[in-house]
Amino acid sequence: MTLTSDELIEIRRHLHMIPELAMDEHQTHDYLKQVIASFPQTNLEIKELPELPTALLVLVKGVNPQRNIGYRCDMDALPVDEMNGLSYASKHPHVMHACGHDIHMTVALGILNYFSINQPKDNLVFFFQPAEESKSGGKVAYDLGAFSGQFKVDEFYGLHDNPQLKSGVIGCCNGTLFAGTTEVNIIITGKSGHAAYPHLANDAIVIAANFINQVQTVISRSIDPTKCGVITFGKLQAGVIRNVIAGQARLEGTIRGLTQEMIEFIRQRITEIASGLQKSFNCQITVEYNQGGYFPVENDPTLTKNFIEYMQRQSSVDFVETKPKMTGEDFGYLLNKIPGTMFWLGVESSGALHSHDFLPKENAIKKGADAIVGFLNYRMNMGEK
Known part of the structure; x- marks a missing residue:
């Protein structure tokens, strides 16, 4: 039976x-x-x-x-x-x-x-x-x-x-039934300093804010609106106290796309944005990706x-x-x-x-x-x- x-x-x-x-x-x-x-x-x-x-x-x-x-x-x-x-x-x-x-x-x-x-x-x-x-x-x-x-x-x-x-x-x-996903970590290294002397520091929070704003345009301005992609940064860590300029920031997020090609395109654009901000802010930005088996x-x-x-x-x-x-x-x-x-x-x-x-x-x-x-x-x- x-x-x-x-x-x-x-x-x-x-x-x-x-x-x-x-x-x-x-x-x-x-x-x-x-x-x-x-x-x-x-x-x-x-x-x-x-x-x-x-x-x-x-x-x-x-x-x-x-x-x-x-x-x-x-x-x-x-x-x-x-x-x-x-x-x-x-x-x-x-x-x-x-x-x-x-x-x-x-x-x-x-x-x-x-x-x-x-x-x-x-x-x-x-x-x-x-x-x-x-x-x-x-x-x-x-x-x-x-x-x-x-x-x-x-x-x-x-x-x-x-x-x-x-x-x-x-x-x-x-x-496609489910999207593919990729974890993305961004480590921004600037220079910490006294809040009263911003010209002597390199504010990682300001750099992070610019990075987030630019990345949000990838979906709205770099991708065919009839196709699907998602970028979400759900975690931002930076700073130790209100009157110290943060020298480092870390963002953690996820990329999602209905095709592997879409995921790889979004990854490429994020890497390009990070490279551009490194030059414009004279800082170091490390980008880490981890997709594993989540195609x-x-x-x-x-x-x-x-x-x-x-x-x-x-x-x-x-x-x-x-x-x-x-x-x-x-x-x-x-x-x-x-x-x-x-x-x-x-x-x-x-x-x-x-x-x-x-x-x-x-x-x-x-x-x-x-x-x-x-x-x-x-x-x-x-x-x-």
Whole structure:
């Protein structure tokens, strides 16, 4: 018997109680292995990565495989204090599944359970991925060669829950689903001095203010207004006391774009602005970028067309076509290397993603698993590789 809705909800609630941060998902990893061990093992093979010890890959061997289809779900939680008053609330202080990865894992287990009982035509590779929220777990796994040999993946699928969609709704779009993100740090070095003698100093705060003002024109004046990009500096540190001119300032921000080309263009413009201000203010400006694995989630045109058309035809599936979002997801790195599709699963929560009161509706789990099982069976019976 495949897992019932109630059994899936029980699994999800256990996962919800043991949230863990990126690269520290040891309890989660062990619980996943325990659940998977309860499934029929005839066609299953587990692979672990010593260099990424919380990751878990499971191969389901197909009857007559033409391809290896990958399904990815993320495992980590966020440093958020839960305020939902649930009987199954987080038992780990200051950590919560505020992005719904407990839902993601449970849906994946539902799909895996079905195919452990009903042997698929093609090989299926399930990737339980650590460190999506930070530390680029998808990139780390790929760079370690996780998807090689029997565990090679020809095409990848994965979901993200969406509190703004009704429970169980499947949403998707062709092209970019999520933006790519890049962290940017700016270190400005001027010269500190007495507030009464500004001519003897080089005010890093003034330089920072000019830098911020100029960078804000990149989006409004350097980018085609029909295309999308975002630059946000959310943190500025400078100065020690009101009557001392700051000799150093540090800005921390994020760049987001719907294509990698857009992100690289914005990076180039920021570097050029910093170079110009160095000359005009006779200071030193260091620019640091860190993208890691957070590339744009760009859905493969052909695979996504198949996915959307299948979901639209199913009377049991409530499908909506969605618009791109500026949120980031490191599944983008895997889709940059392996063609595939990411999609939404509606969970209808009044609390937003990443918030202390995020509360997804659990009846979405079985609906999501059933829809994806149906699609994978459909995909495996398509003729082309």
